[in-house]
Amino acid sequence: MAAAKLLPEMSTYVIADGCAAKSLDKHEAALEKIANESVNVVSASEAESILAECAASSKQSFLDDSDEWLMIEKIFSAGGVGRNESMDVDILRSLIESLHSDSSILSTLTDSLEASGEKEISRAQMHKILFQRKHRSGFSENFPLLILMSYLPFLYSVSTRIPFIFIALEITQGRGRK
Amino acid sequence: MIEVLFLCPRGMHSDSNHLHLCFLGELWEVGVVLGTYQVSRALGNLIVVMFGGKDPFKRLQILLSCIALFGWSFLALFGRPSETSPFSFTPYLSETDGGGTGSIMPLFALFCVGLGETIVILQRSLMMETAKESPSGIMDESLVAQRFSYQYAFVSFGATCAFIVGGWLYTTIGYYSVCDFGMIIQALHLLGALVYLFLARNGKKSLKGDELDGNDLIRSVIYRFQAASVISKYSQDVANGTEHAMSSESQGLSDAAIKAKSDRVLNHSLGEMYRHFFLQKSDDVVCMEELLNSIESTQATGVNASLTSKRPTAMAIGKHKLSKLVLFLVKSKGQGRLTEREFVSFWGPRIYLSIYESSQEAKSVNVIWPYMRAVVATQAIAALCIGIFLSTALLSYTQRFPERCDAATVGLLLGIGEGAGVLVIFAKSYLSGRKYKESTNNLLLGILKAIVARPLNVPFVLFVACLCSMLFSVDNFIVAVTFQMIYSAVNDLAVSLMNELIGTSIPSEKFKYYQGIGQWLRRLGNMVTAILGPIFFGIDERLPFLFFGKFTLSPSDKLSVSSPNYDVLTRCIDVARCHCFCMGSDALVLNVHACG
Numbered sequence: 169m170a171a172a173k174l175l176p177e178m179s180t181y182v183i184a185d186g187c188a189a190k191s192l193d194k195h196e197a198a199l200e201k202i203a204n205e206s207v208n209v210v211s212a213s214e215a216e217s218i219l220a221e222c223a224a225s226s227k228q229s230f231l232d233d234s235d236e237w238l239m240i241e242k243i244f245s246a247g248g249v250g251r252n253e254s255m256d257v258d259i260l261r262s263l264i265e266s267l268h269s270d271s272s273i274l275s276t277l278t279d280s281l282e283a284s285g286e287k288e289i290s291r292a293q294m295h296k297i298l299f300q301r302k303h304r305s306g307f308s309e310n311f312p313l314l315i316l317m318s319y320l321p322f323l324y325s326v327s328t329r330i331p332f333i334f335i336a337l338e339i340t341q342g343r344g345r346k
Numbered sequence: 347m348i349e350v351l352f353l354c355p356r357g358m359h360s361d362s363n364h365l366h367l368c369f370l371g372e373l374w375e376v377g378v379v380l381g382t383y384q385v386s387r388a389l390g391n392l393i394v395v396m397f398g399g400k401d402p403f404k405r406l407q408i409l410l411s412c413i414a415l416f417g418w419s420f421l422a423l424f425g426r427p428s429e430t431s432p433f434s435f436t437p438y439l440s441e442t443d444g445g446g447t448g449s450i451m452p453l454f455a456l457f458c459v460g461l462g463e464t465i466v467i468l469q470r471s472l473m474m475e476t477a478k479e480s481p482s483g484i485m486d487e488s489l490v491a492q493r494f495s496y497q498y499a500f501v502s503f504g505a506t507c508a509f510i511v512g513g514w515l516y517t518t519i520g521y522y523s524v525c526d527f528g529m530i531i532q533a534l535h536l537l538g539a540l541v542y543l544f545l546a547r548n549g550k551k552s553l554k555g556d557e558l559d560g561n562d563l564i565r566s567v568i569y570r571f572q573a574a575s576v577i578s579k580y581s582q583d584v585a586n587g588t589e590h591a592m593s594s595e596s597q598g599l600s601d602a603a604i605k606a607k608s609d610r611v612l613n614h615s616l617g618e619m620y621r622h623f624f625l626q627k628s629d630d631v632v633c634m635e636e637l638l639n640s641i642e643s644t645q646a647t648g649v650n651a652s653l654t655s656k657r658p659t660a661m662a663i664g665k666h667k668l669s670k671l672v673l674f675l676v677k678s679k680g681q682g683r684l685t686e687r688e689f690v691s692f693w694g695p696r697i698y699l700s701i702y703e704s705s706q707e708a709k710s711v712n713v714i715w716p717y718m719r720a721v722v723a724t725q726a727i728a729a730l731c732i733g734i735f736l737s738t739a740l741l742s743y744t745q746r747f748p749e750r751c752d753a754a755t756v757g758l759l760l761g762i763g764e765g766a767g768v769l770v771i772f773a774k775s776y777l778s779g780r781k782y783k784e785s786t787n788n789l790l791l792g793i794l795k796a797i798v799a800r801p802l803n804v805p806f807v808l809f810v811a812c813l814c815s816m817l818f819s820v821d822n823f824i825v826a827v828t829f830q831m832i833y834s835a836v837n838d839l840a841v842s843l844m845n846e847l848i849g850t851s852i853p854s855e856k857f858k859y860y861q862g863i864g865q866w867l868r869r870l871g872n873m874v875t876a877i878l879g880p881i882f883f884g885i886d887e888r889l890p891f892l893f894f895g896k897f898t899l900s901p902s903d904k905l906s907v908s909s910p911n912y913d914v915l916t917r918c919i920d921v922a923r924c925h926c927f928c929m930g931s932d933a934l935v936l937n938v939h940a941c942g
Contacts, residue, residue, distance in 0.1 A: 235564045242571040266643050267570050268622045269615075272483050273563050280481070301479050301486055315542045316472045317493055318500045323535040324464055325504025326511075327414060330528050331383055331456055333512040333757045336741045336880065338521055339379060339450055340372045 181208045183215050239273075240294050254288040257281050273298060373741075373884035379453050380737050381877035386460025388869035394466045403471040404543065407464060411536040414462025418532050420455040422525035433530070435515075435523050462532065465501065471542075472497060484563060495842075499768050502838055506764040513757015562611045569615040569697060574641045576697050581638055584671050599695050602702075606694035613690055616697070620689040630684045634669040634676075718848065721804065722860050725844050726867030727898050728808055731815045732837050733875030734894045735760075738883050739818075739830065746887055747823050759827060763834025770835045771842055804847055807840045808898065815895035819888035 189195040199209060210218070247263055249255045261281060264274045280297045281289070289297075304310050390410060394402050422432060430438040472493055477485035515523045606612055623637045624630065676692045677684055739760060743751040814833035818826050848860060875894060882890040 239564045239568050242568050246571050266640055269570055271567055273567055276481050312545045313475055315538055316475055317497050319538050320468055321497050321500040322504040323531050325501040326508040326531045329505045329508035330512040332736045333509050334516040334524050336376045337753050339376045
């Protein structure tokens with residue numbers, strides 16, 4: 169009920185084939201009772217497809233990376249900035265300084281603000297500064313990744329798998345035991 | 347049986363019974379050597395987990411690579427006949443044990459080779475390297491998952507090459523050429539590790555010395571802001587009268603205390619705050635005053651600060667007295683200095699409650715479903731099947747089909763199987779990204795769809811793997827090869843599917859623990875099969891594959907019965923949480939209706 173008040177558009181689904189009733193009568197009685205409480209009774213496979221749709225739609229939501237946006241919202245609300253407004257860079261800087269935190273996120277933000285020379289910063293700009301991925305370009309930047317992703321795993325695997333292809337024969341047929 | 351072996355001189359077998367006893371003894375030795383090797387691989391993992399620290403590559407990779415190189419060098423040089431020089435790769439006629447005594451002792455140097463089990467280090471380094479691409483050092487999880495799959499593909503490709511080249515070298519040249527090959531490979535590995543270390547040292551950015559990483563860093567910042575707000579509100583309440591502060595305490599503080607205690611990030615943030623303010627000066631009251639002043643200045647920084655009323659604090663007491671009062675309430679003992687523990691345990695529950703105040707029910711849904719524990723255990727049991735193939739497939743092929751199989755042929759067959767495994771994983775990644783037209787009327791298609799979907803695909807693939815393991819024991823070369831190929835192809839898929847299932851259905855903070863337990867159990871399973879495989883093979887050639895195939899089949903059956911509905915329910919809760927968040931509701935009361 170509390171959830172229905174908070175989220176009036178919420179739909180409730182009950183998975184019928186997840187029933188723990190020990191007899192068919194009890195199962196049907198349970199379904200009847202549930203049906204009276206305006207909920208939808210679905211099978212596990214139907215629930216699966218509903219979930220797939222939900223997952224697809226929530227991926228499009230801008231709150232996909234929820235913690236990232238929540239943090240930005242906290243910073244802006246601590247600075248007393250309303251929705252869709254930008255924050256003064258000086259206010260942000262003193263806000264960060266007053267936290268006395270050695271978090272790498274906050275130091276990255278301070279460094280970027282100093283380098284950019286901007287007077288104001290929006291939520292989207294802050295997200296970009298903190299979280300937008302920098303793509304590697306050129307061989308020299310990709311080389312460490314190549315070593316870790318292909319070269320070392322390949323050689324590690326060769327080295328640790330070789331014993332399985334000769335030890336049993338070496339003991340039973342090699343070493344002068346043929 | 348070992349005693350019988352020692353009483354039986356090489357080449358002096360008088361009758362078939364005696365010969366059989368000798369063979370049984372040799373199988374025991376195979377079990378002991380391979381078991382030792384698997385134990386050392388498990389130990390390698392354990393060393394990385396226990397002593398690897400934040401950056402295990404810097405700390406352990408070179409050391410473990412050197413130990414593995416020493417192992418291969420020892421195997422390649424100890425008792426080496428003079429007619430074959432290192433890296434000559436030419437056939438030789440001498441006995442391979444430096445005297446023809448048949449001693450297996452030098453083979454225990456494989457223990458050092460096994461310590462080179464460093465895949466966990468490579469995975470961790472790949473995560474750190476990916477994190478460097480983010481300005482704030484937070485890795486993109488989907489990108490890491492994609493890179494892990496490429497890394498895993500190269501591991502499988504390495505296994506393919508190891509089986510094919512190793513088998514061919516052993517058959518055409520001999521034991522020392524395989525050890526030479528191992529030495530070259532390990533030396534190249536060491537060289538690559540040194541190059542990477544050099545590049546990482548000269549890289550433009552490395553991870554900061556923070557105790558936290560990933561999403562924890564973000565949460566830590568959120569907690570710092572929340573802490574400031576909670577401490578400020580509490581001190582205002584105290585300024586209005588301590589009885590007011592006590593009565594305004596929210597209900598559920600004791601529940602929150604339990605949860606706050608286990609929140610590593612919250613404890614880290616508060617600990618950092620304590621250390622900054624309370625370790626600088628010797629007087630706690632001055633320190634507390636400084637903390638309150640700092641929070642006040644933070645709030646005064648806000649653009650709307652001028653609008654907030656200062657009346658309550660101004661009316662009640664001065665800042666020094668307020669600090670004394672707050673300190674009195676925070677301290678659990680009257681005398682002595684305020685400790686970090688007191689500070690954290692006082693503010694932790696209040697901050698936790700202020701963030702999750704109305705979502706206590708949602709938090710309590712954070713459960714590990716019983717079938718997920720079964721999946722973790724199944725990881726270990728499934729390792730029995732692959733373990734039995736690793737330890738006994740070579741013996742099985744060469745003993746059952748001696749006219750058709752030598753090490754080179756077996757290596758080729760196992761290598762092709764591993765290659766098929768890589769292709770199956772790539773095909774699965776490709777097909778899972780495609781959408782198909784709905785045709786719900788087709789019953790057969792519906793059944794197939796249900797089998798291919800999560801989580802039913804895990805027991806299904808395991809069922810196929812177990813069946814292949816058992817059918818491999820059929821005394822027909824074509825049948826054995828067919829089922830070995832199918833087994834190799836689906837084995838990697840089963841491991842990958844179980845990782846995916848655990849990764850997505852267990853709360854992230856519990857993932858490391860359960861995955862760690864699963865990996866440790868896997869190694870234990872490998873060790874058991876390394877020892878028992880050859881011994882069972884000595885009893886009956888079909889026994890190891892039939893026994894471990896059937897043993898693995900039973901838990902996968904139970905998993906298939908229990909998993910689907912629990913999994914759907916778990917995902918319902920996840921999606922409901924996600925939707926409530928998207929709709930901007932902090933006050934989430936989540937009711938989960940389960941029929942019956």
